[in-house]
Amino acid sequence: MAEPTTDQTRQHSTGIRPLYFALLVGGVCLLFVLNLALGSVDIPIESIVQILLGGEVNDVAWQQIIINIRIPRAVTAILAGSALSVGGLQMQTLFRNPLAGPSVLGITAGASLGVAIVMLAAGTITSIFAIQQLSALGSWFIVIAASIGSAAVLLLILLISIKVRDNVTLLIIGLMVGNITIAMVSIWQYFSQPEQIQDYLIWTFGSLGGVPLNQLWILAVVALLGGGIALVLSKPLNGLLLGENYARSMGLSVMSTRIWIIVSTSLLAGGITAFCGPIGFVGIAVPHLTRSLLGTNDHRVLIPGTLLMGAILLLACDIIAQVPGSTTTLPISAVTSMIGSPVVIWVIIQRKNLQASF
Amino acid sequence: MEPAQQIISTLDLTIGFPARGAMSQPTVVASDINVALNRGEIVCLLGPNGSGKSTLIRTLTGLHAPLDGDIELEGESLGRFSNKEIAKKISTVLTDRLTIGNLSVYELVSFGRSPYTGWFGSLTEQDQEIVDWAISSTGIERFVDRDVLRLSDGERQKVMIARALAQNTSAILLDEPTAHLDLPNRVEIIRLLRELAHDTQKGILLSTHELDLALKAADTLWLINREGNVITGTPEDLVLDGTFEAVFERDSFDFDRSTGSFRLHHPAKQPIYLTGDTVGVFWTRRALEREGHRVTESNGTDLQIKVRADQNKFSWLVSNGSDRFKCTSIQELVEKLRQKV
Numbered sequence: 001m002a003e004p005t006t007d008q009t010r011q012h013s014t015g016i017r018p019l020y021f022a023l024l025v026g027g028v029c030l031l032f033v034l035n036l037a038l039g040s041v042d043i044p045i046e047s048i049v050q051i052l053l054g055g056e057v058n059d060v061a062w063q064q065i066i067i068n069i070r071i072p073r074a075v076t077a078i079l080a081g082s083a084l085s086v087g088g089l090q091m092q093t094l095f096r097n098p099l100a101g102p103s104v105l106g107i108t109a110g111a112s113l114g115v116a117i118v119m120l121a122a123g124t125i126t127s128i129f130a131i132q133q134l135s136a137l138g139s140w141f142i143v144i145a146a147s148i149g150s151a152a153v154l155l156l157i158l159l160i161s162i163k164v165r166d167n168v169t170l171l172i173i174g175l176m177v178g179n180i181t182i183a184m185v186s187i188w189q190y191f192s193q194p195e196q197i198q199d200y201l202i203w204t205f206g207s208l209g210g211v212p213l214n215q216l217w218i219l220a221v222v223a224l225l226g227g228g229i230a231l232v233l234s235k236p237l238n239g240l241l242l243g244e245n246y247a248r249s250m251g252l253s254v255m256s257t258r259i260w261i262i263v264s265t266s267l268l269a270g271g272i273t274a275f276c277g278p279i280g281f282v283g284i285a286v287p288h289l290t291r292s293l294l295g296t297n298d299h300r301v302l303i304p305g306t307l308l309m310g311a312i313l314l315l316a317c318d319i320i321a322q323v324p325g326s327t328t329t330l331p332i333s334a335v336t337s338m339i340g341s342p343v344v345i346w347v348i349i350q351r352k353n354l355q356a357s358f
Numbered sequence: 359m360e361p362a363q364q365i366i367s368t369l370d371l372t373i374g375f376p377a378r379g380a381m382s383q384p385t386v387v388a389s390d391i392n393v394a395l396n397r398g399e400i401v402c403l404l405g406p407n408g409s410g411k412s413t414l415i416r417t418l419t420g421l422h423a424p425l426d427g428d429i430e431l432e433g434e435s436l437g438r439f440s441n442k443e444i445a446k447k448i449s450t451v452l453t454d455r456l457t458i459g460n461l462s463v464y465e466l467v468s469f470g471r472s473p474y475t476g477w478f479g480s481l482t483e484q485d486q487e488i489v490d491w492a493i494s495s496t497g498i499e500r501f502v503d504r505d506v507l508r509l510s511d512g513e514r515q516k517v518m519i520a521r522a523l524a525q526n527t528s529a530i531l532l533d534e535p536t537a538h539l540d541l542p543n544r545v546e547i548i549r550l551l552r553e554l555a556h557d558t559q560k561g562i563l564l565s566t567h568e569l570d571l572a573l574k575a576a577d578t579l580w581l582i583n584r585e586g587n588v589i590t591g592t593p594e595d596l597v598l599d600g601t602f603e604a605v606f607e608r609d610s611f612d613f614d615r616s617t618g619s620f621r622l623h624h625p626a627k628q629p630i631y632l633t634g635d636t637v638g639v640f641w642t643r644r645a646l647e648r649e650g651h652r653v654t655e656s657n658g659t660d661l662q663i664k665v666r667a668d669q670n671k672f673s674w675l676v677s678n679g680s681d682r683f684k685c686t687s688i689q690e691l692v693e694k695l696r697q698k699v
Contacts, residue, residue: 096457235479239472241461243454245421250525251445251473297460300478 017294017301024308028078031315035074038319040327041065069209072216074315076208080272081282081314082307083223085290086230087268088283089306090261093237093299095161097171101284102269104171105157106178107150108280109185111273112204114149116185118142119200143222147270153177154262206277206333208318215275222271227307229264233257234299241297279314279333281340286310288347313339364433365529365561366418366448367394371427373410373417384425387413388586391427395529395563400555402572402593403565405582406606411565412453414582415533418563419450432528445473449525451518451532459507463517466506467492470524492523496550512543519550530554532564536571544568548575569606573597573618581605627651631658634665638672645688649695663691 036048043066047057051066088101095105102108118141157174164170189197211219230237236257239247244254272279290305291297314336321335371391377384387410395401395418403411416422418429420436429436431447439447449470470492471485481489493502496516501509509517515535522530532551536544548571555562555577563580566572572579573593581589581596583605589596596602603613606620613620629652632639642665643653651661664675674685678698685691 232477235472235475235477238469238479241458242456242466242469243452245416245452245454246450248421248441249419249445249448249450249452250469251440251442253441291460295460296462296465297458298465300480 017296020294021305021308024305024312027312028308028315031312031319032074032078035077035315035319036066036070038322038324039065039070068213072211072213073209073318075216076211076219076276077314077318078311079219079223080208080276080279081286081310081312083226083268083272083310084279084282085286085306085310085313086227086303087265089287089290089299089302090230090233090237090265091283092287093240094258094261095170096240096243098288099171099284100174101281102150102265103278103280103283104178105174106153106181107265107269108273108278109178109181110149110151110153111146111270112149112278113153113181113185114145114147114270115142115203115274116188116200117149118145119203140218143218143271143274146274147266150270150273151262151266153181154266158258158262203277204333205331206279206336208276208314208321208332209329210277211275219271219275222267226264226268226271227303229260229267231303233260233264234303237261237299237303238297277333279336281337281344282310282314282317285340285343286313288344289313292347292350363397364394365397365431366563367430368392368418369428369430371417371429372425373413373422374425375413376423376425386425386586388582388588389426391588393580393588393590395561397528397561398555398559399561399577400552400575401561401563401578401580402576403563403580403582404567404569404572404605405565406584407567409582409584410586411582412533414588415450415531415563415565416452419448419531420444421450442473445525445527447527448529448531449522449527450530451515451522451535453533453537456506456514456518459505461506462503463498463506463509463520464489464493464502466517467498467502467520467524470521473525488526489524492520495523495554496520511538512540512546515539515543515547516550519547523554527560529561529563532562534565534567536564536566536568544571551575570619573602628661629654629659631656631662632665633663635667635672638665638667642674642688642691645692646695649692651695 033045033048033052036052037043037045041062043062047059047062048066050057051063057063084102087107091100091102091105091107092098094100156177157170160173161170164173189200192200236247236252236254239250239252240254240257242250247257248254269283286309287302287306290302290309293309294301294305296302314332317335317339318332320339321330321332323330368391372386372389373391374387375385391414403414405411413422417424420429420439420441431439431444436444468481468485468489471481471489472479475481475485493499496519498513498516498520501513506514506517519530519532519535522532530551535551536547539547548568551562551564552575554560576593578590579593579596579602581601583589589601589605591601593602597615597618600615603615606613627650630646632643632646632653632655642663646653646663660679662677666673666675672686674688674691676683676685676691676694681698683694685694
């Protein structure tokens with residue numbers, strides 16, 4: 001008599017939900033191609049598929065546009081969407097707070113500070129683009145500065161979190177730390193030359209198009225490294241769901257888990273912010289969307305799901321940002337916030353309360 | 359029965375909180391604790407509020423550092439074990455609230471296999487069997503697929519116990535597992551823990567406020583008194599030698615050794631000699647004590663009541679010196695006593 005129930009539970013509770021994953025992968029592929037197809041120059045889908053499959057197309061310009069502009073842009077969208085989402089997921093689990101995320105806790109602001117310091121203090125090398133044009137080394141420099149900036153903020157919040165057990169208090173402190181960081185950047189701006197500020201301001205709007213093909217691998221390495229660490233952390237992250245005491249009582253090392261979560265999140269949020277500017281809201285919204293789609297908090301399922309969902313959301317936002325049929329492009333961070341906020345509101349209302357969707 | 363075997367034992371253990379600054383002193387909660395938790399035994403940890411029950415449990419599980427003294431786990435110092443090794447020997451159910459949803463009961467219980475699974479936490483065939491066993495021995499099969507957020511307090515507590523069982527440890531330490539539960543659930547949880555202790559030869563320690571339940575269920579009691587000492591013994595011995603009473607002594611709070619329960623009221627009124635039908639006497643005694651009478655078993659008081667039972671019809675014959683009257687309900691009895699005595 002016990003047999004059928006146990007079989008059922010195994011299927012229900014620990015399956016990897018192949019249907020949903022097929023849907024998510026399909027969604028990423030579809031939006032990827034759609035993203036490539038849309039832009040100021042009309043290129044038919046057949047030609048895009050042909051180029052993607054390595055075939056030759058009559059129009060050389062098309063090939064150039066696809067390979068040098070649109071593919072790096074779409075790949076950046078996938079990497080940035082996945083990375084920020086998994087960063088947000090880890091924050092939410094670490095702080096056990098459904099409102100946590102890289103942008104809320106000032107981690108993105110920390111990355112901005114790092115970048116601002118490099119950009120505004122560099123003197124002769126005034127522009128992030130100038131630094132990027134120099135070499136891959138320059139890009140690494142900014143990635144490291146941004147990661148250090150975000151790690152510094154995250155460490156500060158973590159130190160406070162040892163003293164402050166209450167998550168809401170901690171979140172408010174995180175917001176304040178973010179504000180202080182932003183204030184520091186703005187003081188820096190105040191004393192800087194207008195040309196320097198302009199570059200920085202453009203960077204803060206966020207852009208997925210700023211990563212040249214020959215530096216895309218740096219972004220990919222950073223994202224894969226951060227994502228890989230997150231995936232390895234699946235089990236301790238699951239333990240943290242029950243709180244630190246339970247995690248420890250089940251044999252998990254909470255301190256080293258915390259440190260690795262910081263490393264992973266700083267890399268992810270810092271790396272993406274360095275290349276694309278601060279892109280808000282993806283980090284908060286996507287984990288919630290994924291949880292309510294997959295109906296689980298098991299990180300072994302949730303992390304891959306979040307990676308895919310993040311890619312889908314940012315690809316979709318980028319399509320909207322490019323305003324299909326026009327030559328204008330909207331700042332990506334504005335679009336993600338405009339799409340992300342209603343999505344979160346919808347999830348909360350649908351689930352009656354945020355705790356239930358967490 | 360096989361010989362008692364100590365799972366956890368302490369040697370002059372002092373628990374509390376370390377000094378916060380160079381100038382301040384550490385806060386000692388309880389000191390010179392020498393206790394042992396044996397296989398197949400259920401131990402209830404009792405003490406007034408703030409006496410350090412939670413601190414002791416957290417210290418014994420290694421979640422909290424002791425101030426002084428030693429804890430031994432199966433004969434070896436606890437400090438020598440890694441987190442993971444401890445987790446294979448001691449599991450715990452804490453008072454920490456679960457705040458997450460989107461997690462099925464099965465998933466939660468399977469987290470208990472953490473100390474045994476690999477880096478990714480995948481369950482082997484054997485792990486699954488143990489999880490299934492934990493689920494069936496706690497009787498939670500019915501809602502194994504339900505979201506943990508949609509459990510009642512009693513169900514959630516059983517699920518947390520199942521998770522501790524899945525950890526397959528020799529000892530389970532529970533911090534107030536019956537708090538926030540109604541009486542049937544409390545009894546059920548305690549009964550479950552008793553069965554587990556005796557059937558699986560695990561050592562089970564639970565802290566509780568339920569003195570009645572602890573007296574009935576525990577093989578051994580650990581009492582923390584106000585001076586921060588831990589006294590251990592069989593419940594009945596501790597009651598008979600007055601230790602139990604002393605620990606919970608308070609001005610408006612009396613432990614009645616003859617009934618094993620607490621009196622809510624000071625006996626201020628005339629003593630009453632009560633005899634008659636056993637069941638009738640039991641309930642009459644309650645009413646009389648609530649009214650502030652002292653009920654004695656020795657003849658010689660002025661006021662005497664005899665309870666008569668005719669099937670389910672009860673009657674009370676009251677004699678107060680020369681005055682005699684008969685009552686047919688406790689209500690009538692109480693009212694007449696109020697008027698006349």
